[in-house]
Amino acid sequence: MNKTLVTTIMAAALSFGVAADEINKSNISKKLQTITPFAVQSVTDSVVDGLYEVVTGKGIFYTTKDGEYLFSGSIHEFKPGLRNITSERKAEIASVDIDKLRSSFVTYKAPNEKHEVLVFFDTTCGYCRKMHNEMSQYNAAGITVHYAMYPRNGISKSSANGETFTPTYNSMMNVVCSNNPTSTMDMVMRGTDVAPQACDNSIKEHYELGSALGVRGTPAVYAMDGKSVMGGYAQRQALLKKLNEIKG
Template identity: 40%
Template sequence: MKLNMKNMVTLALSVTFSLAANAEGVKVEKSQAEIVLQAAIDNFTKLVPIPIVAIEESPLPNMVQVVTEKGVFYATKDGKYIVAGNVHEAKEGLPNLTKARLAKENGKKIAELKESFITYKAENETSEIVVFYDTSCPYCTKFHNEVDDFNQAGVTVHYAAWPRQGVYNQQNKAQYTGAYYKLENVWCAENPKAALDAAAHRANIPRSTCENTIPEQFALGLSLGVSGTPAVFSIDGQLVQRGYAPVDDLIKNIRGLN
């Protein structure tokens, strides 16, 4: 994997990763620290072939924080060690710095697709959740039958389409799965909310097609670690609940993230 240095975050090393010309068009020579650090990053990309989102100064001394599409890693600046795991700040409550950084990245991904979700907005909104949903999932139906309870508690519910069979047929990648088509019928309906309500009551939804972001919503779920439905996340990408749970329990979990 080849990194785009222009997109790397400047490290607090008094030097920059970029070899691009400066504003006057003069080439900037690398310092020895930058050369060593560049070698460390090159080694990381060989050993961990996951697309990199950002490289930042780490909360740990003499290490860099490597934010990837699959999680946050830490690497020593000499390239000798790579650490995968959570970093907690040593103070009351042990704040999880790794989880907070990853949630920030997940929140960006959710924001990009938020307008394409089917939303049940609370009048007195205090929280927002994203629920990865499949029309064939009985526990999704059970969850949706309680959506009014969430709204009354101030929780806005955004549904993201997540076909449990995947988007494309495994035998023929040119064909969509049946689960995708059922979700497309809902998302492309003239009134998607009414269609989702009807689908939750096992009504047949008329065939509808349109340009949609269902594949992107499915990919978002995969990047968040979704493996089944319903899967509930906060609007900034923090996991609330895998699978169904009673309303009171879910609301308690949601409040605990705020």
């Protein structure tokens, strides 16, 4: 067979394969958004042959390439240490959003900053209150703390009057919409009444970021690159030790 003809046939086959692959990805995205409330951000080839990686607002999923089966959970590298590939991808994706949202976090800056952490925070959480009461200790240790608002009961709820914001969301809105969010947060955590506030805000984006990372409770401490540091409250020395280990 003529070499030019063979090359043309191979190129056409490759082009057809790429087109079919893109159609599969598009169909899977549409199917998932039809049967779940998850917003699909991307469908790409996974590190595992035969699977697509599906990034959604609720985390990472995997599907077979025929779109028949959906998997949740983590993929680990089957080598010593069992490297968590899914967790690394979540952090990689989250780091971009963290950078975009940085200015919207409620920040307690250390005067001699050595570390920064992102804490998913709920104003009704007992251990969040305990952590907040020790803020001066974290700051003195060189740890800057950024709060991402994470109302554990969600953003809104159904009522007789339709969809309304949850009390925790309203409490957080009072903080982020005030002229001095850190001072207002201090007041809220002391149980002091604050003036109701309303404004366009990033609480929903904070909540979605936490959901994508897999936050299930508060406080949840992350590094600014999206990697998990502590799954709950940590006393200053314990947190500092962990951060030094990660940095080292």
